[in-house]
Amino acid sequence: MTGEELQKATTYLRENVIRKRQIIDELIPLTSEVVRVSRIHKRTKSKKLIRYQLVVISGNQEVGVFGIGVGKNIEYRLAVKEGINKSKKNLKLITKGCGSRDCFCTTKKHSIPARKTHKVGSTVVELIPGPLKLGLRASPAGKKLLGLGGIEDLMVVSRGNKNNKFNMHKSIYEDI
Numbered sequence: 001m002t003g004e005e006l007q008k009a010t011t012y013l014r015e016n017v018i019r020k021r022q023i024i025d026e027l028i029p030l031t032s033e034v035v036r037v038s039r040i041h042k043r044t045k046s047k048k049l050i051r052y053q054l055v056v057i058s059g060n061q062e063v064g065v066f067g068i069g070v071g072k073n074i075e076y077r078l079a080v081k082e083g084i085n086k087s088k089k090n091l092k093l094i095t096k097g098c099g100s101r102d103c104f105c106t107t108k109k110h111s112i113p114a115r116k117t118h119k120v121g122s123t124v125v126e127l128i129p130g131p132l133k134l135g136l137r138a139s140p141a142g143k144k145l146l147g148l149g150g151i152e153d154l155m156v157v158s159r160g161n162k163n164n165k166f167n168m169h170k171s172i173y174e175d176i
């Protein structure tokens with residue numbers, strides 16, 4: 001993306017809480033990925049049904065933006081589509097910074113400005129800014145989400161129910 005395109009994308013995200021998907025598609029090239037698949041079995045009188053429930057993340061490292069969406073459908077393809085669309089609607093602009101006391105960088109753009117704690121359900125997630133070159137210290141799922149948003153050095157510490165990966169994602173998403 002050129003500087004002008006970046007500026008345009010950032011301004012649009014900042015100024016519009018309710019956004020149009022078409023404009024987002026035009027302004028920001030997004031990468032999307034399915035990060036969690038659950039199959040929900042439903043038994044009715046006549047047949048067994050499988051419904052897919054997916055968690056999809058979308059983002060752009062250059063802009064520093066990510067979103068998370070859940071798609072549900074009997075067809076996998078349609079569940080993916082719904083998840084992608086929802087994650088695009090929920091795009092969140094990340095405020096980057098460097099809140100690490102051990103870091104002497106000048107760019108201040110590789111992490112987040114300060115430590116943050118968030119709770120979703122029984123999962124508590126803490127985000128701790130790390131010094132340059134620390135990398136992402138998080139679960140594979142957390143790494144993916146943070147990496148997609150262009151954050152490079154951050155430590156994620158979680159307490160409580162770690163099995164609920166969706167809550168983990170949601171906490172990180174809402175925390176940032």
Ligand SMILES: [Zn+2]
Pocket residue numbers: 098100103104105106108109110131132
């Ligand atoms: Zn730094």
